Amino acid sequence: MGYSFSLGDVAYLRSGAGVAALAEVSAWPLTDPIKSVAQVRRLVGEEHAAAVLETVQLRRKAVGKLSGVDWLFTSDALQQASASIVARHRARRLAGLDVHDVTCSVGADLVEIARVARRTIGSDVDPVRLEMARHNGTAAGVAFGLARADALRPASRSGVVVADPARRDSAGRRAWKPADFAPPLDGLVEACPGRPLAIKCAPGLDFTLTPWAEEVELVSLDGQVRESCLWRGLGTGVSRRATVLRSDGTQWTVTDADPDELPTREPGEWIVDPDGAVVRAGLVRHYAARHGLWQLDDRIAYLTGDAPPPGVRAFRVLEHGPYTEKALKAVLKRHDVGRLEILVRGLDVDPDALRRRLKPRGGAEASVVLTRIGRSPVAFFCRAERIT
Structure with a gap:
C-alpha cells in the first residue's frame, strides 16, 4: 500500500x-x-x-516507466499508471478532441492527453491525487482543468470519456470481474450514455463481458503485454487491434481487417512466437499472413516460415521430430547442450521440471520448442536469433 x-x-x-x-x-x-x-x-x-x-x-x-517529469505519486498510483510510451500512444487517437479523464489519479494519462487534445479535464474522488496531478501537469508544462468528482457522476456533459478503473480491492487482491472494478465497468458505461469512451483495462479481461466495446485493443511494450483499451464511438472500422510498441520508438499494428488466409504447409526453416498482444487479440493468422508465415497447427499460436519478420527473436530449426524425453535427451547430448531454453504450447509440460529431468551439461546453448501438430507432440531443436 x-x-x-x-x-x-x-x-x-x-x-x-x-x-x-x-x-x-x-x-x-x-x-x-x-x-x-x-x-x-x-x-x-x-x-x-x-x-x-x-x-x-x-x-x-x-524510471523507465514515466518520463520527463519530477513526478509526485502514491505507490498505488504508480503501480496502476500506464507507461508514458503507452499513454502517449493512446493519446494520439484523442488528438484535437475534448477529453475528460474521469479517473485521472495523479495524471499519468492526463499529461499525455493534454499535449494533443483540444481541451482536457481530469477528475478524481481523491483530493491528494488531484493535487499531485496539478503538480505533475505544471512540471510537464501542460494545462488541464481539474475537478473533484465521482466517475459515475461525470463533471462534464460532452467529449470523450477516458477511464482507468482500479482493479484491486483494499487488500491488494486483483479483481477479474468488471463488476468488481472501481468504478464498476458497466456502471461507468451507463453513466456516459452516447459519449465516446476509451477505457483502460487489464489484458486478461474476458472481453465477452464488454459487448458495448466496438474495438478491443491489446498493447504490448518491449515484448510484455501491458494493457487493453476498450473503445466506443471513435470507430476505425475494426473490432480487434494489437499494437506493439518498443522503447526505441518503433511500433506496428495488426487488426482483424487485415487478410488472414494462410497456406497449409510442412514446418519451415524458422519458428516465430508472435507478440503476446497479437495472441491475446486473436490476430495470429492476420499477423502470419502479413509476413508470409503459416501455423504449425491451426489451434496453436506458434508460426513457421522460411523468412521471419524483422525485429523479432525467432528460432532457426536445426532438426525436429516426435517428442519424447528420451529422444530429446539424445539430441541435447549429441549437440553438447548445457544452456537450454524450453518453450511449450499445446502440451502439458512444465519447462522447469523438464529441464531438471534432462540435466543438460554441455557447453553449447540451444532452444527447444515443444508443441503438437494435430494430436502428435513434436519437438523442434532450434537456435534463437534476433532478426534485424
Whole structure:
C-alpha cells in the first residue's frame, strides 16, 4: 500500500523547501533503510521525512516507466499508471478532441492527453491525487482543468470519456470481474450514455463481458503485454487491434481487417512466437499472413516460415521430430547442450521440471520448442536469433 500522503505532504513537496529536500535526498544511496530514515529526519524533520523518503523511492521505481517529469505519486498510483510510451500512444487517437479523464489519479494519462487534445479535464474522488496531478501537469508544462468528482457522476456533459478503473480491492487482491472494478465497468458505461469512451483495462479481461466495446485493443511494450483499451464511438472500422510498441520508438499494428488466409504447409526453416498482444487479440493468422508465415497447427499460436519478420527473436530449426524425453535427451547430448531454453504450447509440460529431468551439461546453448501438430507432440531443436 505504501505511505498514505496528506494534502499537507503534497503542499510541502511542492514548496521550495520540499523541492530542495527531494533533490538532496535523491542523490543519496538509501541502501540502509534504518540509516536512511534517520538521515532524512535530520534533514527535514519528523513531520516531512516519510513523504520525502517515499517520493524519492517511488521516483526511482518510476524510471523507465514515466518520463520527463519530477513526478509526485502514491505507490498505488504508480503501480496502476500506464507507461508514458503507452499513454502517449493512446493519446494520439484523442488528438484535437475534448477529453475528460474521469479517473485521472495523479495524471499519468492526463499529461499525455493534454499535449494533443483540444481541451482536457481530469477528475478524481481523491483530493491528494488531484493535487499531485496539478503538480505533475505544471512540471510537464501542460494545462488541464481539474475537478473533484465521482466517475459515475461525470463533471462534464460532452467529449470523450477516458477511464482507468482500479482493479484491486483494499487488500491488494486483483479483481477479474468488471463488476468488481472501481468504478464498476458497466456502471461507468451507463453513466456516459452516447459519449465516446476509451477505457483502460487489464489484458486478461474476458472481453465477452464488454459487448458495448466496438474495438478491443491489446498493447504490448518491449515484448510484455501491458494493457487493453476498450473503445466506443471513435470507430476505425475494426473490432480487434494489437499494437506493439518498443522503447526505441518503433511500433506496428495488426487488426482483424487485415487478410488472414494462410497456406497449409510442412514446418519451415524458422519458428516465430508472435507478440503476446497479437495472441491475446486473436490476430495470429492476420499477423502470419502479413509476413508470409503459416501455423504449425491451426489451434496453436506458434508460426513457421522460411523468412521471419524483422525485429523479432525467432528460432532457426536445426532438426525436429516426435517428442519424447528420451529422444530429446539424445539430441541435447549429441549437440553438447548445457544452456537450454524450453518453450511449450499445446502440451502439458512444465519447462522447469523438464529441464531438471534432462540435466543438460554441455557447453553449447540451444532452444527447444515443444508443441503438437494435430494430436502428435513434436519437438523442434532450434537456435534463437534476433532478426534485424
